[in-house]
Amino acid sequence: MNNQNQPQKVGQRHQLWTSRAVALFFTLFLLSESTIANVKGYGLEIAQQTVSAPSVPLSADKQQRYQDAVKLFEEAQELQKKGTKEGYQQAIEKYQQALKIVQELGLRQKEVEILVYIGVAYNSISEKETALNYLQQALDKTQGLKPLYKASILGYIILIYSDMGRLDDAINSFKQAELIFLQQTKIEPDELGLLASFYKSIATVYNRKGEPEKAFSYLDKALKIYRDTLKSLDGEASVLEDIGFIHFLRGETSKAFEKYNQALAIFQKISNLPAQSQILSHIASLHRKMGEYQQAIKHLYKAQKLLERVEGTLSQQGFIVSNIADVYAISGDYKAAIPYYQQAVNLYYKSGDTNLTLFAYVNISNMYKFSGEYQKALEYLNKGSSLSVKNKDGQALILQQNASIYILQSDYQNALEEYNKALDIQRSIPRPTSEADTLKQIGLLYKSLGDYQSSINHYTKALDIYKKIGNKPQQAIVHGLIASVYDASKNSDEALKSYEQALLLLNKEDYQSEILTLRNMVRTYNSLKNYPKALETAQRALSLSKGKGKNEEFKSLNILAEVYDSNGNYQKALETYQTILPYFRQAGLRFDEADILNQIGRTYTLSNQYQLAINTYNEELKLRRVFKNGTDEADVLYSIAKNQRQLKNLETALTNIDSAIKIVENIRTNVQNPDLRTSYFATVQNYYKFKINLLMELHKKDPSKGYNAIAIETSEASRARGLVELLTEARANIRKGANPELLAQEKRLQDLINAKEKIRLEIINSEKIKNPVLKANADKLQTEIDELLNQQKQLETKIRQSNPKYANLKYPQPLKLAQIQQQLDKDSLLLQYSLGEERSFLWVVSPTSLDTYELPKKSEIDKASINLFCLISQNSSKPPSATGKENPCQDTKNIKTRQIDLAAEELSKLVLAPVKDKLGKKRLVVVTDGALQYIPFAALADLTAQSTSQRGKEKKNQLDNKPKDNRGGGLIPEIDNLPPATNSNYQPLFINHEIVNLPSASTIAI
Incomplete structure (x- = not known):
């Protein structure tokens, strides 16, 4: 076939299917990472080739059959x-x-060649597994043929593995191919071209693995072959392009520009239009990274015009217009980006590339998602879903995207379900890297819900996958994510250790990850009040950001401003924030704009400029409502309310905190897993504490309006909801009527947990634990049990959903004051505590009255409570609130007195002194808070103690009929096991009072 008079085709470099060149055609496909998305179009080159004669003589009949072929x-x-x-x-x-x-x-050579063409065609329409299947068939039939046939097939397999993210498989295939070359006594020039293409290909793989030095090494070998031996301008330019791309990834913009321009000049010299287009696209990416968006679009338009002159470049044209859309998207102009993504959809669809069509739909969905139009976003995901019927990777991607939208809508339950579906698909393929990515997203979700241990568990699973496949950059990222969980749980020391691990794993070229890690470390140092170290780290991040684009530089400036803020240098912080804000606004980066406004508002608050803070937060609120993220909106409303309180606008503050609480209540009810509901609710307790403080302030201002009643009802709402729901579900017996298969699965899980736990206990409770192998087995069993328990939690959620009873379950609301009073008799008093950072409160409720008292702040009461706890437990355990290895019971600074009677009296004076004359001998129904929950309330000193003789006569009877602490849990020893008192005047409360401990007053009615 004569091609001289045809329009230029993509990468027209070699004749395929003629003599020795048949073994070399894969050179066309071994491209750099920057072009890997476009390899499907290169299958067209095969269609331009002539067919060689059969390698064996054929009879007339067989010759006719061959001609038919x-x-x-x-x-x-x-x-x-x-x-x-x-x-x-x-x-x-x-x-x-x-x-x-x-x-x-029986023409085996031709059979091999056609199998390869079929594989190429399947890859061109994104059916990669099928493509690999045909290529493997071809590979299996190369025995007896020239060795380079096998090498060439391995070359294309390398490309597909790389495209699929199976980097270790790609490297193994390369080693097989390289061995074939090394075994050749003589390598012909065109065979050297194939070897050079292998070097280019494996350089791509090593670069993706985070080993750029190895990548450069192989590219240098390829460049030497093309430039010095083959004198191939086309090959030389393609290597320069790949080198430029790695410099681009390393943030070395000047070197990247240099290599790209060298490659562009060569491609212009040989009139290779598609290659010119691609280089222009790379240069556009450099401008985009530097924040030079107009220059980026200008170069992309040039690239598009070049491709329009080339036949068979639909996918490549789609790639260019998609890049134009990316520029608009990054600049925040989502509306302008959508038509270009739609053009990409049309081009990809016409080219037959369903994968890229699906990705384009996902991009359109993201534009609507970022604009807060979630329904539209879901519609485009549904369009993408229709293309993923035979594409499991695509199905998992759609599920992940669905989950991201649910999260923005604060619908965490549905998000978790979508992520778990994606995980199931990714594990079935299997696709380890995609699985790890989903595990990271689940870890982030659990962190948002306050379930920090589950978050770390999922991040650790992702880390294990990255370790197994040898991906150090991703390992570093996961260590950073784990550190962020430690930060959120106030474990700053562990956070810093994880950040340091991340830095050790990073390549010096991966400046973006290093900058991000340093920024996060700054926040940790700030929380530790180590401002010199925070400032040093922030300046290091800023220095690394210089020359890496305005976006990086301004984000590092933002971190520096946070240091000024934390250190009390509010004016300098505000000046820095005000420098950053116009850039984010001009660039259209609205999420970043909202974050900066939040920080400016915080700085105004800290510098006592409350009205300016409110004005700024109101600007942020408008943006948060556009994004329709309930969690962020509630947080802004809370911040506004705090500033309004400072300005004595108490009623307005109450309206705003009520709005915030309404939002978080709606979010909580959407989470069906009870453990997650509880952990999420714990993250928003500060809203309720603030509202209680506000109401009590209003009560002090005007006692006639019943604000104190609303305050105790708020206290009930903050602690009762989860308990009421759990008890209601228990009574409803949600397992009755549930899916039998799920119940059977639950039983199997429980049996498995029991069996593993039995074996583990046999090891740890015997001499076997001294055997290192058995100890390792016990540790492994514990890990497996933890995983099974996690599966059990997820299964319980499915059981709830499968039961019609659960869907129709009506939860009682926390009790109002009048309802609480109805549950009390005339001989009972309710003592309900709420401990706050500024002050604490006690409500004393009888059937006919409500009295309120202000108590010392939480830190004082907690310290006295922990002191008593340590004495009661005889330092054998530590308070449940203690984190890490520290035990406050063993720290002499925390123990004010070593005498239990004095400790009990000290705590009683803090929490009972104002009401001692109201107690009489009534039954006390006690709802505690904070560290008060750790001690048996009955052990507190009775501040209205009777005479020693009278007390002695009654003590035996009281002990014989001693009421028990009703909280359960086994954390607190029996009261008759208390260490002896030294003060003869010490009289525990239980002598004169029956004590009923409840987690919430509302539980009385369940």
């Missing part, structure tokens, strides 16, 4: 020229018919 092959090539999915599918049918003929004729 040739005709079918040529028809397939013509069909491939369309560059559409339909064209490739029709071509595959023709190839299959030709394959059958050459198999009948």
Whole structure:
């Protein structure tokens, strides 16, 4: 076939299917990472080639059959020229018919060649597993053929593995191919071209693995072959392009520009239009990274015009217009980006590339998502979903995207379910890197819900995957994510250790990850009040950001401003924030704009400029409402309320905190897993504490309006909801009527947990624990049990959902004051505590009255409570609130007195002194808070103690009928096991009072 008078085709570099060149055609496909998304279009080159004669003599009849095969092959090539999915599918049918003929004729070499073409065609329409299947068939039939046949097939397999993210498989295939070359006594020039293409390909793989030095090493070898031996301008330029791309990834913009311009000059010299287009696209990416958006669009338009002159470049044109859309998206102009993404959809669809079509739909969905139009976003995900029927990777991607939208809508339960579906798919393929990515997203979700241990568990699973596949950059990222969980749980020391691990794993070229890690470390140092170290780290991040684009630089400036803020240098912080804000606004980066406004508002608050803070927070609130993220909106309302309180606008503050609480209540009810509901609710307790303080302030201002009653009802709402729900579900017996298969699965899980726990206990409770192997087994069993318990929690959620009873379950609301009073008799008093950072409160409720008292702040009461706890437990355990290895019971600074009677009296004076004359001998129903929950309330000193003689006569009877602490849990020893008192005047409360401990007053009614 003569191609001289045809329009230029993509990468027209070699003749395929003629003599030795048949073994070299894969050179066309071994491209850099920057072009890997476009390799499907290169299958068209195969359609331009002539067919060589059979390698063995044929009879007349067989010769005719062979000519039939040739005709079918040529028809397939013509069909491939369309560059559409339909064209490739029709071509595959023709190839299959030709394959059958050459198999009948026993022409194994031709069979291998056609199998390869079929694999190429399947890859062109994104059916990579099928492509690999055909290529493997071809590989298996190369025995007895020239060794470089096998090498060439391995070359294309390397490319597909790389495209699929199976980097270790790609490296193994390269090693097989390289061995074939090393075993050759002489390598011909065109064979050297194939070797150079292998070097380019493996450089791509090593770069993706985070080993750029190895990548440069292989690219240097390829450049030497193309430039010095083959004198191939085309090959030389392609290597320069790849080198430029790695410099781009390393943030070395000047070196990247230099290599790209060298490559562009060569491609212009040889009139390679597609290659010129691609280089212009790379240069546009550099401008985009530097925040030079107009320059980026200008270069992309040039690239698009060049491709329009080239036949069969639909996918590549789609890639260019998608890049134009990316520029608009990054600059925040989502509306302008959508038409370009739609153009990309049309081009990809015409080319037959369903994968890229799906990605384009996801991009459109993201534009609507970022604009807060979540329904529209879901509609485009549904369109993408229709293309993923045979594409499990695509199905998992759609599920992940659905989950991200649910999170923005604060619908955490549905998000978790979508992520778990994605995990199931990714594990079934299997696709370890995608699985790890989903695990990271689940870890972030659990962190948002306050379930820090589950968050770390999921991050650790992702880390294990990255360790297994040897991906150090991702390991570093996960260590940073784990550190962020430690930060959130106030474990700053562990956070810093994890950040340091992340830095050790990073390559010096990965400046973006290093800058991000340093920024996060700054926040940790701030929380530790280590401002010199925070400032040093922030300046280091800023220095690294210089020359890496305005976006990086301004984000590092933002971190520096946070240091000024934390250190009390509010004016300097505000000046820095005000420098950053216009850039984010001009660039259209609205999420960043909202974050900066939040920080400015915080700084105004800290510097006592409350009205300016409110004005700034109101600007932020408008943006948060556009994003429709309930969690962030509630947080802004809370901040506004705090500033309004400072300005004595108490009623307005109350309205705003009520709005915030309403939002978080709605979020909580959407989470069906009770453990997650509880952990999430714990993250928003500060809203309720603030409202209680506000109400009590209003009560002090005007006692006639009943604000104190609303305050105790708020206290009930903050602690009762989860308990009421759990008790209601227990009574409803949600397992009755649930899916039998789920119940059977639950039983199997429980049996498995019991069996593993039995074996583990046998090891740890015997001499076996001294055996290192058995100890390791016990540790492994504990890990497995933890995983099974996590599965059990997820299964319980499914059981709830499968039961119609659960869907219709009506939860009682926390009790109002009047309802609480109805539950009390005349001989009972309710003592309900709420401990706050500024002050604490006690409500004393009888059937007919409500009295309120202000108590010392939480820190004082907690310290006295922990002191008493340590004495009661005889330092054998530590308070449940203690984190890490520290035990306050063993720290002499925390123990004010070593005498239990004095400790009990000290705590009683803090929490009972104002009401001692109201107690009489009544039954006390006690609802505690903070560290008060750790001690048996009955052990507190009775501040209205009777005489010693009277007390002695009654003590025995009281002890014989001693009421028990009703909280359970086994944390607190029995009261008759208390260490002896030294003060003869010490009289515990239980002598004169029956004590009923409750987690919430509302539980009385359940």
